[in-house]
Amino acid sequence: MTTTTRMTETGTITIDATVNGRPVHATIAAQTTLLDFVREELGLRGAKRSCDVQVCGACTMLLDGTPVSSCCTLAWEAQGKAITTIEGLSAHGSLDPIQQAFVDTGAVQCGFCTSGMVLTAKSLLADNPSPSRDDITAYMSGNLCRCTGYWRIIDAIQLAGERMRDKDGGS
Amino acid sequence: MTNHTYTPGGESIGRNVPRIDARAKATGETVYAGDLQIPGMTYGKLLRSPYAHARIRSIDTSAAKALPGVVAVLIGEDVLDINPYYGHAIKDRPLIAIDRVRFAGEPVAAVAAESLAIAADAVELIEVEYDPLQTVISIDEALAADAPHLHVTQLLKKGLFHGLGDFNLDPGNVCYHHSFARGDADAVFAGADIVVEGEYTFPGIYQYAMETHTTIASWNPLQDEVQLWSNCQHPFLVRAEIADLFGLPQNNVRITVPWLGGGFGSKSYTKMEPITVALARKARRPVRIANMVDESMVTTRRHGMNAWMRTAARSDGTLLAREVRAWFDTGAYADNGPRVVATGADAAPGPYRWEAVKVDSWGVYTNTSSAGSYRAFGASHLQWAGELQIDQIGRQCGLDGLQIRERNLLTPGEYVRPGGKPLDADLIGDIRQAAANLGWGTPKPDNVGRGLSVGLLAAGAHPVSTAFCRMEADGTVTVYGSSTDMGQGVRTVYTQIMAQELALPVSRIRVIGGDTQITPYDRSTGASRSTTLAGMAVKRAGGELRQQLLDIASREFGLPPDALEIRDAAVWHEDESRSFPDLIKAHFGMVGGELIGRGEVRPEQGSGSYAEGPVFWEVCIGGIELEVDQDTGKVRLLKTASVADVGKAINPDQVEIQEMGGIMQGLGNALWEEMLFDPQTGQLLNSTLFDYHIPTFGDLAVEHASSIVENEDGPGPYGSKGVGEGSLAGAIAAVATALYDAGVTIDQLPATPERIWRAMQKERME
Ligand code: FES
Numbered sequence A: 001m002t003t004t005t006r007m008t009e010t011g012t013i014t015i016d017a018t019v020n021g022r023p024v025h026a027t028i029a030a031q032t033t034l035l036d037f038v039r040e041e042l043g044l045r046g047a048k049r050s051c052d053v054q055v056c057g058a059c060t061m062l063l064d065g066t067p068v069s070s071c072c073t074l075a076w077e078a079q080g081k082a083i084t085t086i087e088g089l090s091a092h093g094s095l096d097p098i099q100q101a102f103v104d105t106g107a108v109q110c111g112f113c114t115s116g117m118v119l120t121a122k123s124l125l126a127d128n129p130s131p132s133r134d135d136i137t138a139y140m141s142g143n144l145c146r147c148t149g150y151w152r153i154i155d156a157i158q159l160a161g162e163r164m165r166d167k168d169g170g171s
Numbered sequence B: 001m002t003n004h005t006y007t008p009g010g011e012s013i014g015r016n017v018p019r020i021d022a023r024a025k026a027t028g029e030t031v032y033a034g035d036l037q038i039p040g041m042t043y044g045k046l047l048r049s050p051y052a053h054a055r056i057r058s059i060d061t062s063a064a065k066a067l068p069g070v071v072a073v074l075i076g077e078d079v080l081d082i083n084p085y086y087g088h089a090i091k092d093r094p095l096i097a098i099d100r101v102r103f104a105g106e107p108v109a110a111v112a113a114e115s116l117a118i119a120a121d122a123v124e125l126i127e128v129e130y131d132p133l134q135t136v137i138s139i140d141e142a143l144a145a146d147a148p149h150l151h152v153t154q155l156l157k158k159g160l161f162h163g164l165g166d167f168n169l170d171p172g173n174v175c176y177h178h179s180f181a182r183g184d185a186d187a188v189f190a191g192a193d194i195v196v197e198g199e200y201t202f203p204g205i206y207q208y209a210m211e212t213h214t215t216i217a218s219w220n221p222l223q224d225e226v227q228l229w230s231n232c233q234h235p236f237l238v239r240a241e242i243a244d245l246f247g248l249p250q251n252n253v254r255i256t257v258p259w260l261g262g263g264f265g266s267k268s269y270t271k272m273e274p275i276t277v278a279l280a281r282k283a284r285r286p287v288r289i290a291n292m293v294d295e296s297m298v299t300t301r302r303h304g305m306n307a308w309m310r311t312a313a314r315s316d317g318t319l320l321a322r323e324v325r326a327w328f329d330t331g332a333y334a335d336n337g338p339r340v341v342a343t344g345a346d347a348a349p350g351p352y353r354w355e356a357v358k359v360d361s362w363g364v365y366t367n368t369s370s371a372g373s374y375r376a377f378g379a380s381h382l383q384w385a386g387e388l389q390i391d392q393i394g395r396q397c398g399l400d401g402l403q404i405r406e407r408n409l410l411t412p413g414e415y416v417r418p419g420g421k422p423l424d425a426d427l428i429g430d431i432r433q434a435a436a437n438l439g440w441g442t443p444k445p446d447n448v449g450r451g452l453s454v455g456l457l458a459a460g461a462h463p464v465s466t467a468f469c470r471m472e473a474d475g476t477v478t479v480y481g482s483s484t485d486m487g488q489g490v491r492t493v494y495t496q497i498m499a500q501e502l503a504l505p506v507s508r509i510r511v512i513g514g515d516t517q518i519t520p521y522d523r524s525t526g527a528s529r530s531t532t533l534a535g536m537a538v539k540r541a542g543g544e545l546r547q548q549l550l551d552i553a554s555r556e557f558g559l560p561p562d563a564l565e566i567r568d569a570a571v572w573h574e575d576e577s578r579s580f581p582d583l584i585k586a587h588f589g590m591v592g593g594e595l596i597g598r599g600e601v602r603p604e605q606g607s608g609s610y611a612e613g614p615v616f617w618e619v620c621i622g623g624i625e626l627e628v629d630q631d632t633g634k635v636r637l638l639k640t641a642s643v644a645d646v647g648k649a650i651n652p653d654q655v656e657i658q659e660m661g662g663i664m665q666g667l668g669n670a671l672w673e674e675m676l677f678d679p680q681t682g683q684l685l686n687s688t689l690f691d692y693h694i695p696t697f698g699d700l701a702v703e704h705a706s707s708i709v710e711n712e713d714g715p716g717p718y719g720s721k722g723v724g725e726g727s728l729a730g731a732i733a734a735v736a737t738a739l740y741d742a743g744v745t746i747d748q749l750p751a752t753p754e755r756i757w758r759a760m761q762k763e764r765m766e
């Protein structure tokens, strides 16, 4: 895959990336944010806009596995990268262990924060499979939730970590 | 205590049934208002006033209209063919500014365009000339004798849902005055051993539902039909106001409510719907207006408040009298201000046995964004001040926070206020539980404070809800109710109630979300009423359907209905059974047809008015342990405790999560959150989440302990009563009492490190 971004004379750019493992090639206005690109151009609406200033994490996506606030990331920054959105985690019909743990522990209320929470947690558990509460608090501090009071989200992340470790250990 | 018998067979009540929406939310499939795409939809953007108070001299929209891709531009003169003033309490608000703006952020023009980017560009091209007027930003300024008046109050009309007695306003900036008195307060204060007195300030607060206000409107000019998709909490009240504004029959207005990304009161009553409908009417195309956070912040907020309070007691700690005066800043338009003012006043005495009380509260117009409902309104404003004074008295009498409350709290059956509903909760039991959860009485260092608080909130609003349910030929059931699921889980609770009534597994039941053309009337989603009232309507609908099944089975078995029972998705006589599909087939003579059950809730006695209410008293318990840094005033939260007095927990897990969320918001209100308006220009200074602190993971206490109290003393299904608001008010007040225990008397919230430090310095000087 090419990694050069081409800016055309009309202020549009072409972007080549993968989204949830599928190659995407698109021509978009240069100032398009990653959030608008994914939501409006690709029609994947699981990522949400809330604060729009990189505080709340509702718009979180993974770029090559690293969480970014897609509201404050330009789409061209994803050039040549692997974009993972919430839709990518359950693409094969079954829930990711983190999603399942969110369901099982009651970490979901209105759900507006959930897609961002799950993706940040995904990256956390990839770095640190058995995070302490302090580890979680530090890593997740860029994701707000106004409903749950956070306790169950911590439980969910720890439960998911446990289940993923058990599975790895068993295989 | 009443004893509720459960319907035979069902096993859904009191179980932690997983939320029916959790899976779709975890996978990102849930559709919120902002995810909808309507064919032909245009994108709306508002031009908002930079001035807090000004006359509009002229608006030039020609350049905006000329921009390719612009479909319509709306300004005040476009709505003069209708009466464009609305407000469910007071019709004081034009749906778009007409000749004058009254707060910074008020919509002055609206653009509909083929894309949001074009709409935003067009907004920049609109030229408005303003003549600034003198502003009144603070409550004190608004009440000054020579203050300019925001409205000609004598000419204002009562809204469709004022609901709070007489309506005639004097000239000035007061939109509502609530007062009551009993006993001779002056005499009791004069003869009391102890009197504590203080002045208190509470900030304006942003509810911050993570999903901002989002509305799509489409106007069909051929039939004068309006279709709205809106993330609103009270679709039927919005429908009534839209029909009233645009002169339409109510059944020409359809409001569909998707899943909400939080509400907390911010989406109660009518918000962005009128301007969106007016823009769609002009554009003759569907249009979506989705607020950004800074726009939602000036769409509605919690009232700021100034108050004065004094409390009298005997030297043995017997409480005698309380007197309160409170002024609530409702901003430029009343919104739900009158009800906030009334409930705030009602909650001000607290649930104690008084010889005399005297309370006055006022709603005051200022040139700031308008204030309305926010979770636990009423109790949040004054419980903390009242509870602080209880502990101040306790300290003078040698009683700790638990002892003085045990001595003075009302007991079940005593009157909270004359003419209203007597107390329906065991508050002494509740507060003992909160104390136990905190480890009351165990040793702690001096800089650690423990605080308790207890209060009551008039909950339920007007008790009118309806629901129905359909059982299809295959025995599956669909529930139709209009309570909005904004995250509190009401659709899961409906599922459990219906499963219980019909002895079905929850997997056989679906719940349809609010749509005024399909689901039946429910007054509103707020005031902790969904389980209690709408849930009762669902229970009755299920009960009616159950009776139909029994009647059919009675014919089939040739036995009286009371010889039969329902369990395991069938009707039984001894060990013989007929399944539901069997019975429906027998009834209709084919594999088809359906049974329909209907349920309603209306006032059981009287009119259901606010004065005769409430439906139930929601208990607001708090318990906090915190540590204060003596050098910096910084607070570290060690423990939060909650006690949910819910009568019966239909889903205990969901009750607990509601409590945890309520506490987090209460901590935000008490310690960090405050909307700052520039005292001269009236502009909101902290209009992004960079500057306005929403509690994060890092703000959690070290520990949390929660309890659920189930005395089956509520008016809802199975003895339940609502939950979700009490913990918020309780937490604010417990922060104040815990700080007091740690040596800090706070009189202004949020209790920032600077304010705590100053309070400590003052104490050290004295
Ligand atoms: S919307 Fe992107 S971080 Fe809040």
Ligand code: FES
Pocket (backbone or CB within 6 Å): A107, A108, A109, A110, A111, A112, A113, A114, A144, A145, A146, A147, A148, B210, B261, B262, B487
């Ligand atoms: S579940 Fe509502 S914001 Fe997190």
